[in-house]
Amino acid sequence: MKIIVAIKQVPEREAPVRIDAGGKWIEEANIQWAMNESDAYALEEALQLKEKHSGEVVVLSAGPERAGTTIREALAKGADRAIHIACDDLGDRDALGVARLLAAAIKPENPDLLLTGLQSDDLGYGQTGVILAELLGLPHASLILHVEKTDAGLTVKRELEEGWFQNIELPIPAVLSMQSGGSKLRYATLMGIKRARTKEVRTLSAAELAAPVASSVRLERIALPQKQKSTQILSGTAKETAAALVEKLKFEARIL
Amino acid sequence: MSSILVVIEQREARISRISWEALAAAQSLGAQLSLPVAAAIPGAQTESLAAELAGKALAKVVRVEHPLLSAYTPDGFTSALEQLVRAEQPGYVLFPHSYQVRDYAPALAARLGQVLIGDVTGIGDGPTFSRQLMQGRLNGAYRHSGAGPCFISVQSGAFHADAVQAGSAQIALFTPTIEAAQIRTRPGEPFRGSAQTVDLGSAQFIVSVGRGIKGAENLPVVEELAAALGAELAASRPICDNGWLPMERQVGSSGQTVSPKLYVAVGISGAIQHLVGIKGSQCVVAINKDPDAPIFEVADYGIVGDLFEVVPAITEAVKAAKQ
Ligand SMILES: Cc1cc2nc3c(=O)[nH]c(=O)nc-3n(C[C@H](O)[C@H](O)[C@H](O)COP(=O)(O)OP(=O)(O)OC[C@H]3O[C@@H](n4cnc5c(N)ncnc54)[C@H](O)[C@@H]3O)c2cc1C
Ligand SMILES: Nc1ncnc2c1ncn2[C@@H]1O[C@H](COP(=O)(O)O)[C@@H](O)[C@H]1O
Numbered sequence: 001m002k003i004i005v006a007i008k009q010v011p012e013r014e015a016p017v018r019i020d021a022g023g024k025w026i027e028e029a030n031i032q033w034a035m036n037e038s039d040a041y042a043l044e045e046a047l048q049l050k051e052k053h054s055g056e057v058v059v060l061s062a063g064p065e066r067a068g069t070t071i072r073e074a075l076a077k078g079a080d081r082a083i084h085i086a087c088d089d090l091g092d093r094d095a096l097g098v099a100r101l102l103a104a105a106i107k108p109e110n111p112d113l114l115l116t117g118l119q120s121d122d123l124g125y126g127q128t129g130v131i132l133a134e135l136l137g138l139p140h141a142s143l144i145l146h147v148e149k150t151d152a153g154l155t156v157k158r159e160l161e162e163g164w165f166q167n168i169e170l171p172i173p174a175v176l177s178m179q180s181g182g183s184k185l186r187y188a189t190l191m192g193i194k195r196a197r198t199k200e201v202r203t204l205s206a207a208e209l210a211a212p213v214a215s216s217v218r219l220e221r222i223a224l225p226q227k228q229k230s231t232q233i234l235s236g237t238a239k240e241t242a243a244a245l246v247e248k249l250k251f252e253a254r255i256l
Numbered sequence: 257m258s259s260i261l262v263v264i265e266q267r268e269a270r271i272s273r274i275s276w277e278a279l280a281a282a283q284s285l286g287a288q289l290s291l292p293v294a295a296a297i298p299g300a301q302t303e304s305l306a307a308e309l310a311g312k313a314l315a316k317v318v319r320v321e322h323p324l325l326s327a328y329t330p331d332g333f334t335s336a337l338e339q340l341v342r343a344e345q346p347g348y349v350l351f352p353h354s355y356q357v358r359d360y361a362p363a364l365a366a367r368l369g370q371v372l373i374g375d376v377t378g379i380g381d382g383p384t385f386s387r388q389l390m391q392g393r394l395n396g397a398y399r400h401s402g403a404g405p406c407f408i409s410v411q412s413g414a415f416h417a418d419a420v421q422a423g424s425a426q427i428a429l430f431t432p433t434i435e436a437a438q439i440r441t442r443p444g445e446p447f448r449g450s451a452q453t454v455d456l457g458s459a460q461f462i463v464s465v466g467r468g469i470k471g472a473e474n475l476p477v478v479e480e481l482a483a484a485l486g487a488e489l490a491a492s493r494p495i496c497d498n499g500w501l502p503m504e505r506q507v508g509s510s511g512q513t514v515s516p517k518l519y520v521a522v523g524i525s526g527a528i529q530h531l532v533g534i535k536g537s538q539c540v541v542a543i544n545k546d547p548d549a550p551i552f553e554v555a556d557y558g559i560v561g562d563l564f565e566v567v568p569a570i571t572e573a574v575k576a577a578k579q
Contacts, residue, residue, distance in 0.1 A: 013467075017393050017548070026394070037494075094371045095362065122390055125374060127362035130330075134363035139440035140330060142359045159510055160446055161355050163503075167444035181497030216402045217371040220384060222394045227553045231542075234559050241559045242569035245541065246577045248557055253539045255517045256577060 001055035001149065001172075003046040004109060005079065006102055006116040006128065007039040009063050009070040013121070023221045025091055035070045038117030042178035044185050045147055046115050047078045053149055056080045058109065062087045062101050068201070075196035076188035082199070083109075087206040094215035095123075099131040104209035106136065113154075114175045118143060129177030140175040141168045145182035157182075258347030260286050261405075263337065264297045264309065265352055271297075271305055274352035274410075276417035281410045282350045283313060283421055285379055291347065294318060296430075298336055300326030306427045313423030318344075324434045330360040331439045336432040337364050343430070346405050353409035365407040372407040373398045375528070377414040387411070391527045392550035412509070412532050452504050454488060456512040461487035464507055464534075465495060468523015468544065468563050472500035477567050478522050484574040490514065492524045508533040523563045526551030543567060 011017075012032035020027045035043075046057045059074040061067050062085035071082045083105055090098060106114060114136070116129035133140030145165075146157040153171035159179050160166055188196075232248070234241045249256040262282035264275045279295060286293040292315035297305050302319040309317045320340055324332050333356075341349060341364075351357040353375050365372040377395075378386040384397040385408055400406035456462065463482040469475065482489045489505060496506040507514055509529040515536030522543050524530060531554055534540065542555035543566050552558045559566050 011390070013391075014546070017390055019394075026390070096366055096369075096371045099366070124387075124389060124391065125362075126358055127372060127374060130359065130362040131366045134334075134366045140363075141441060143355055159355070161509060162513070163449050163452075163511065164446045165449060166446045169442040169444075170440060181493065184499065215371070216369070216400060216404070217373055218399050218401065220397045220399050222389060222396045224548065225388070225392065225395050225550055225553055231552050231555045231558045233547075233552070234557060238561060238565040238569040239573075241561065241566060242573040245557055245559065245570060246573040249518065249539070249541075250577060253518075253556065255539055256574070 001049060001053050001112045002058070002109070003049060003055065003113045003115060004058045004060050004106055004111040005039070005043050005046045005074070006114070006132070007043065007059055007061045007070060007074055008036045008117070008120050009033050009061065009067040010036045010120055010122040019222055019224070024219060025222065033066055033070065035073055036117050036120050038119060038178055038180045040185055041180045041182055042115040042117050043074055043077060043079065044183050045178055046113075047186070048183065049113070049147060049149065055112075058083065058111070060102060060105060061085070062098060062206070063090060064088045071201055072196050073188060075199045075201075076192040077186055078192060080199065082201045084201055084203045085206060085209065086203050089206070089213065092213055092215065094217045095125045095127045096131055097211065097213060097215050099128050099135055100211035101206060101209055102128070103132055103135040104211050105204055106132070110173075112172045114138070114173070116175070116177050118177045118179045129175055133175035136175065138173050138175050139170045140177070141170060142177035143179045144176045145179050147176060258291055259315065259344070260291050260293045260348040260350065261341070261344055261346035262293060262295050262350040263357075264295050264305070265354055265356055266297070266299055266305055271308065272352065272354065273417055274354055274412045276420055277412065277415040278350050278352040278410045279312065280417060280419040281376075281379065281415040282348075284415070284419070285348060285350070285383065288379070288383060294344070294346070295425075296320050296337070296340055298325050298333060310425045310427050311422060312425065313421035314425035317425050317427045319427060319429050320432060321429060322432055322434050324436060324439060327443050328356055329439050329441050329443060330363065331441065332434055333360045334364045334367065335434055335438060338367055339432040340430055341368060341405060348406050348408060351407075351409040353411050357409050361407060361409055368404055370404050370407055372409060373400065374409045375411045376408050377411045388528055391525060393525075393548065411528060413535060449503060454504055456488055456490055456505065456507065456514050459488040459514065460517045461485050462490050462507075462514055462516045462518070463487045463520045463522065464490040464492065464524060465501075465522050466492040466524030467494045469495070472498070474564070475500065477564060481520070481522075481567050481571045481574070484571045484578070485518070485520075487518070487520070492530050521551050521555070522567055524551055525549050526554065
């Protein structure tokens with residue numbers, strides 16, 4: 001099976017969020033970057049499928065040059081090769097715009113399976129996989145925890161709300177948006193890291209993919225969230241705040 | 257003239273709560289823009305649900321009915337609603353942001369050359385639509401431009417179901433053309449995960465732990481606080497994803513909904529999917545080292561600090577108070 005995994009590089013989870021001068025995005029200068037969490041699970045599922053059924057795992061990422069470190073990480077974990085869509089204007093594209101870019105790179109590859117993460121940790125659209133299926137004319141399922149290859153195609157386990165699940169059968173080629181938590185993530189080994197250096201990373205420019213930037217939805221401004229409740233922040237040493245909290249719970253909230 | 261179309265979702269043959277919230281959002285947008293609101297209910301047997309909707313302040317209720325819509329499939333729903341949107345030409349299409357909607361609405365929007373603004377928590381002048389970014393650490397205001405409908409899905413809990421205005425509406429039937437061969441996926445019956453042995457739903461005291469705990473080996477820090485309080489231990493999703501605690505202890509949209517007297521969130525950032533599970537809590541205490549963590553927006557009491565110092569101190573103070 002030839003599997004493409006779409007992987008996005010996102011700000012590291014505890015990166016500081018400072019709104020930049022334009023008011024439309026955060027200051028990126030001093031932040032650390034990481035592989036989007038659900039994409040790591042998508043990669044893991046792809047690697048396990050390859051181990052069971054043989055084939056090839058290709059990583060696809062659109063982003064500026066720094067995305068190269070996340071691509072190498074995926075190669076170090078066991079992906080065979082990568083396609084890097086060099087793109088410095090991701091922020092000007094809406095979800096459909098980014099999907100068009102990815103779709104243009106995917107089409108000539110003709111994969112049997114395309115896996116995306118369920119949702120990016122920065123923009124959180126949760127749409128790219130579903131849109132890709134539409135653009136590529138392929139069947140899809142989202143919120144997937146587990147993929148089983150069958151004679152007819154795939155049986156996938158889909159998460160529903162509140163602790164329910166459902167199995168879905170679908171033919172291949174197909175697109176799946178992977179939810180996190182379906183399997184245990186592997187670490188890159190030293191050997192893997194060494195090998196990754198020699199693996200192929202093909203760079204495509206956004207221009208040569210000829211995907212239009214025109215967007216119908218625009219992020220106008222960002223802001224820190226507003227507090228919904230009046231939170232009492234207790235301060236002092238650990239011991240002082242602990243004592244103050246117990247006082248409050250006992251005499252103000254009356255729940256202890 | 258333009259209009260607003262709200263797509264209603266059924267769950268176990270009833271209109272889901274979040275669909276009423278989406279209807280409330282549609283009515284409020286309708287009031288803001290002076291536009292009529294219509295509701296669409298897709299399914300195979302929509303008569304009684306349509307009758308229920310007809311008691312609301314709507315221009316009309318459209319039953320989008322076809323035998324192939326009896327079980328949800330993305331192909332069936334995308335095709336049926338594409339036909340409806342092309343026929344009705346609404347200016348806005350609103351959905352509840354459910355697992356079902358997130359599975360097909362982005363494809364429906366793309367088929368019409370549009371982009372869904374998903375997970376909307378508020379509607380401002382313009383209109384602009386706000387939604388969370390960076391896992392709740394930021395809010396973004398989005399605006400739609402260009403021709404074609406604007407697709408919106410609204411976050412659970414962002415609008416109030418009881419704000420839906422009553423009225424009376426006509427019911428229309430819309431029969432989409434769908435061929436069985438168009439439907440490429442075969443959905444199975446829903447099933448429950450592992451047997452539930454803890455009932456977090458009725459727990460009065462809950463200590464809940466998030467990724468701030470760093471590793472399973474540190475869990476005793478929160479277990480001791482839970483023991484001192486006589487509380488159940490719960491967790492955010494990554495803790496269960498990592499296998500540090502069983503999934504039945506997960507709180508949030510894909511876990512349990514809780515309504516304790518006291519919910520202590522330890523090292524939990526407060527992503528929306530977690531917060532929807534704790535809305536019913538009487539008192540929320542948050543311990544987090546990041547003063548801007550969104551959990552503090554919903555907490556009654558907050559302690560900004562290192563949980564490894566703060567939590568043991570609270571455990572001691574609780575023990576002392578209970579003696
Ligand atoms: C469809 C879908 C469904 C989901 N369902 C759920 C669900 O049911 N439940 C759920 O919880 N999540 C769910 N999620 C995931 C959710 O979006 C968040 O990713 C998750 O809740 C984050 O968990 P967390 O707060 O533990 O981790 P993080 O967001 O990583 O937060 C860790 C926090 O710990 C703090 N911290 C770190 N070190 C310390 C320290 N030493 N002392 C004090 N504080 C510290 C950090 O400041 C940070 O705020 C879902 C996501 C999706 C897309
Ligand atoms: N720039 C990108 N490069 C590669 N994959 C992406 C990119 N943006 C989004 N994706 C994929 O689409 C998924 C969902 O992203 P989103 O729709 O932004 O929430 C991510 O988890 C990735 O798998």
